[in-house]
Amino acid sequence: MKISRTQSDHYDETIRGGALRDTPQRRHVYDLLLGKRDHPTATEVFLRAKKTMPSISLATVYNSLETLVGCGLVKQVHVDREPTRFCPNLDEHGHFVCEKCGHVYDIDLAAGRHRQWSLPAGFIVSTHEISLRGLCADCNEN
Amino acid sequence: MKISRTQSDHYDETIRGGALRDTPQRRHVYDLLLGKRDHPTATEVFLRAKKTMPSISLATVYNSLETLVGCGLVKQVHVDREPTRFCPNLDEHGHFVCEKCGHVYDIDLAAGRHRQWSLPAGFIVSTHEISLRGLCADCNEN
DNA sequence: CTAGGTGCAAAAGGTTTGCGGTTAA
DNA sequence: TTAACCGCAAACCTTTTGCACCTAG
Numbered sequence: 001m002k003i004s005r006t007q008s009d010h011y012d013e014t015i016r017g018g019a020l021r022d023t024p025q026r027r028h029v030y031d032l033l034l035g036k037r038d039h040p041t042a043t044e045v046f047l048r049a050k051k052t053m054p055s056i057s058l059a060t061v062y063n064s065l066e067t068l069v070g071c072g073l074v075k076q077v078h079v080d081r082e083p084t085r086f087c088p089n090l091d092e093h094g095h096f097v098c099e100k101c102g103h104v105y106d107i108d109l110a111a112g113r114h115r116q117w118s119l120p121a122g123f124i125v126s127t128h129e130i131s132l133r134g135l136c137a138d139c140n141e142n
Numbered sequence: 143m144k145i146s147r148t149q150s151d152h153y154d155e156t157i158r159g160g161a162l163r164d165t166p167q168r169r170h171v172y173d174l175l176l177g178k179r180d181h182p183t184a185t186e187v188f189l190r191a192k193k194t195m196p197s198i199s200l201a202t203v204y205n206s207l208e209t210l211v212g213c214g215l216v217k218q219v220h221v222d223r224e225p226t227r228f229c230p231n232l233d234e235h236g237h238f239v240c241e242k243c244g245h246v247y248d249i250d251l252a253a254g255r256h257r258q259w260s261l262p263a264g265f266i267v268s269t270h271e272i273s274l275r276g277l278c279a280d281c282n283e284n
Numbered sequence: 285c286t287a288g289g290t291g292c293a294a295a296a297g298g299t300t301t302g303c304g305g306t307t308a309a
Numbered sequence: 310t311t312a313a314c315c316g317c318a319a320a321c322c323t324t325t326t327g328c329a330c331c332t333a334g
Contacts (some may be wrong), residue, residue: 021308021313042298057316062299078222080271081323083298096265108260118250122279123238129222130272137264163288163333184323199291204324206289223298225323 007034007088014071025049025056029064030073030088039077039085039095039104077104079131094130100139107132149176149230156213167191167198171206172215172230181219181227181237181246219246221273236272242281249274 011030015022032048033040040048046061065086068074077085079097087095089106096105109130117125153172157164174190175182182190188203207228210216219227221239229237231248238247251272259267 019313023308023314025315055316059300059317060315063314076222078220080218080220081223081226084223094259096259096261096267099268105262105265117236117238117274119238119274120247120279122282123247123276124282125238125274125276126241127276128272128274130270132259132261132267132270134265134267134269137262140264140266161288165289165333167290197291201292201325202290209289 011073014073018071020067020071025053025060026064026067028053028056029061030068033068033074033086033088037088039087041083041085043083045086077131078129079104079133094132096132096134096136098136098139099133100135103136105136153215156215160213162209162213167195167202168206168209170195170198171203172210175210175216175228175230179230181229183225183227185225187228219273220271221246221275236274238274238276238278240278240281241275242277245278247278 008031011027012022015026020026028049029045032045036048042062042065043058045065046056046058049056049061065074069076069086072090073088075087075090077087077095079085079095085104087106092109093106094109096107097103098105107130117128119125153169154164157168162168170191171187174187178190184204184207185200187207188198188200191198191203207216211218211228214232215230217229217232219229219237221227221237227246229248234251235248236251238249239245240247249272259270261267
């Protein structure tokens with residue numbers, strides 16, 4: 001019987017796969033993202049991290065996030081030109097931002113359907129980002 | 143027989159529709175966007191504008207762009223957190239950025255197909271943005 | 285005439301960088 | 310031992326703002 005890998009295992013494997021160190025700060029940042037998946041900005045991650053690791057610096061949070069993004073453990077989420085948000089959901093998905101409450105929701109992108117871009121011949125897509133704005137159900141009815 | 147409206151007519155109507163003035167700077171910025179539709183940033187628009195209107199300021203370019211976006215004559219294009227680009231193409235479309243040459247291409251979004259987001263009930267989409275990254279045909283083969 | 289616009293300079297805000305000291309492996 | 314990493318502060322860059330002057334309507 002195969003024991004399913006946790007995301008923490010994934011962290012271990014990925015970090016050690018490169019020439020990367022498993023530092024307390026880096027792991028703490030990653031754990032925070034896994035614990036509360038609400039697409040925080042770097043500053044928000046920093047404020048949360050300080051609660052249990054008061055000495056951590058904003059620069060280190062930025063560095064950690066950059067590393068985690070670089071090795072594929074975390075994705076960046078961009079909404080217009082607002083501060084970058086971070087997301088540990090590695091599945092194919094887009095984002096919906098409520099213009100009233102500000103919450104960011106992951107949205108399922110039905111497999112494949114949204115990859116059928118009508119591009120000219122010879123174009124190769126490496127990444128894509130889909131972001132929606134509007135009103136979420138809660139804000140819509142209140 | 144109906145004479146088709148030019149985009150310049152569109153400018154006239156739209157600007158005069160609001161409490162907006164038709165200033166030389168504002169029109170110049172708009173004309174530059176219509177003339178070379180390569181998705182320039184505010185700074186690039188500023189540099190181009192100065193060639194024929196040396197006294198124009200960067201702040202005025204920002205203000206003009208904001209006004210044009212506000213009244214719907216121009217759209218903003220966001221690619222990750224790079225400087226905002228501006229686009230006078232009002233048709234439904236997304237963008238493709240070549241990671242090698244940096245060019246931004248408009249891409250057709252087959253009507254309606256990409257609006258069928260599988261959202262939870264009660265969610266209302268007001269705007270959406272689709273951006274792709276990759277290699278364009280030219281860079282791909284060279 | 286006057287509300288809206290312009291130009292300049294300063295400030296804001298997110299992110300990056302340089303560097304001396306620290307630490308995981 | 311040592312290359313990677315941390316924390317701090319300064320720098321960077323895009324965008325916004327405050328304000329005195331100007332101008333389209």
